[in-house]
Amino acid sequence: MDFNAIKMAAERIHKQVHLTPVLTSQLIDQALGCDCFFKCENLQKVGAFKARGACNAVSLLGENEAAHGVATHSSGNHGAALAYAAKLRGIPAYVVMPSNAPQVKKDAVAAYGATIIECQPNLPARERELARVVQSTGAHFVPPYDDERIIAGQGTAALEFMAQTADLDIVIVPVGGGGLLAGTALAAKGERANVLVYGAEPAAADDAARSFRSGQRVTEVEAKTMADGLRTTLGQANFVVIKSHVDDILTVSEASIVVAMKLLWTRLKIIVEPSSAVAVAAILEHKKIFFGKRVGIVISGGNVELSQLPF
Amino acid sequence: MDFNAIKMAAERIHKQVHLTPVLTSQLIDQALGCDCFFKCENLQKVGAFKARGACNAVSLLGENEAAHGVATHSSGNHGAALAYAAKLRGIPAYVVMPSNAPQVKKDAVAAYGATIIECQPNLPARERELARVVQSTGAHFVPPYDDERIIAGQGTAALEFMAQTADLDIVIVPVGGGGLLAGTALAAKGERANVLVYGAEPAAADDAARSFRSGQRVTEVEAKTMADGLRTTLGQANFVVIKSHVDDILTVSEASIVVAMKLLWTRLKIIVEPSSAVAVAAILEHKKIFFGKRVGIVISGGNVELSQLPF
Secondary structure: OOOOHHHHHHHHHHHOOOOOEOOHHHHHHHHOEEEEEEEEEHHHHHHOOOOOOOOHHHHOHHHHHHOEEEEEEEEEOHHHHHHHHHHHHOEEEEEEEEEEOHHHHHHHHHHHHOOEEEEOHHHHHHHHHHHHHHHHHHHEOOOOOOOHHOOOHHHHHHHHHHOOOOOEEEEEOOOOOOHHHHHHHHHHHHHHHOOOEHHHHHHHHHHHHHHHHHHOOOOOOOOOOOOOOOOOOHHHHHHHHHHOOOOOOEEOHHHHHHHHHHHHHHHHHHHOOOHHHHHHHHHHHOOOHHHHOEEEEEEOOOOOHHHHHOO | OOOOHHHHHHHHHHOOOOOOOOOOOOOHHHHOOOOEEEEEEEOOOOHHHHHHHHOOOHOOOOOOHHOOOOOEEEOOHHHHHHHHHHHOOOOOOOEEEOOOEEEEEEEHHHHHHHOEEEEEEOOOHHHHHHHHHHHHOOOEEEEOOOOOOHHHHHHHHHHHHHHOOOOOOOEEOOOOOOHHHHHHHHHHHHOOHHHHHHHEHHHHHHHHHHHHHHHOOOOOOOOOOOOHHHHOOHHHHHHHHHHHHOEEEEOOOHHHHHHOOOOHHHOOOOOOOEEEHHHHHHHHHHHHHHOOOOOOOOOOOOOHHHOOOOO
């Protein structure tokens, strides 16, 4: 897949998603030692960039494929995104969610009219339950990240970002399954060949960093991070793109994630989930790389349980 | 003062303030029964629309007036705004703050390099301390709201808003001292003569509503509201404009403020202070007025102590 896939996705979904704003803050620039531009995908439909990939994937379905709706398993934003995209198309959505998924994320999926199927909180149970749902409903499975339609959709955020913000030296985004990072790398380098693209990952879930360094995709990780959106391992299609288009993956401590999250809340006045703060934490921990540069950060989402803040 | 004062202020300050985004949410529209457009002044410099008025007032000072800096008393956003405006001009700022002002607001004033002078938390003490500061430093006093330069500056938010959002039927903003409401009424009706302009006020600090109904400015109020930005009474210059340009002032309960605040946090993913939620609370409590209309709401600020949320 290539830059063109992103441009076509952008044409396809532009009426279904928000053109999200880019925010700046002098006080954050002072704290981080570089000029920061924040692409606010927390202000996107369903509160996360995931709306882009889901809309692209659902738009691409033929009539027959879409006839019985769509299904996925998700502990978070992808479930709400698919529910939103399905609602726009007027087809049913089935979302398998672990029983311990945050209430705020269950509420979001339900608000868009999807059917929630609860399962035990582990990957085999999720896959088993999803297979059963697909079997019994005939719904089309839309994976959360390991899918070229999803990668292309997620890349549209960076495409907009490059048009909104001139002369970025670096773009940095969080990496979990790798949909956002792969799409961002294709889009940013397609628009501006010499921009550097970094992934940011919790050290406590560093499968992407280890995969990137070794060239072999790590498929198991303990993932004891507060950044719940980044606990998954890198997808296969995602790793192919990331290996060839990303410059490096930086890891961060849990403590830095909390500092970064608080900085964003207090200075940008926006609600970001821990996963979104990981990219800012990477700047905090690796200041030399970013010093004096024009840095674009994609704020990935804002779905957080307000009663359980880490500060 | 008139519409022209707002347009001139906008030209004067446009490089000093952010052009803030307008956000929308289908789920909020469903909850409120109207099409809502949110002008996000919580994403403004210093986290509040107050940056506009302060920049306008400071820009208008002659060399002699500005020579010894500026001073004000403020428990909140105006202090930070004046500090910011003074810093841009390269002059000192002195801010008299009550000793019990929220730490987040003291931090903001300090971050912009102003000198903070603490005083007892009551109006006579504030005015006494301010007089002493002005006397000893020669600084120019810039009032928080009862001032035409301030009103004109605050009105620039609505001027932008009308240009960003077509065909608004109603604009509603919170009212405390009345700088935002007076400026908004001049700007919105200047751009679109038949738009309705409402003020929203906590019932627990309803001096503006009572002033508006009686035609006589009420200058005392107990103000037991959580909306700390709206505890002041209406200014004189503000009341003159409000009497002739505002359509009504709606009051709301404290309970509605909490509901509205939570709705904004969870659905718009932005941090709003209780004062900002008051306009949305007014829609919740007076749904008939707004039903089916295109309603513009100015989100006034986002400076809130994160450790003391009301939910």
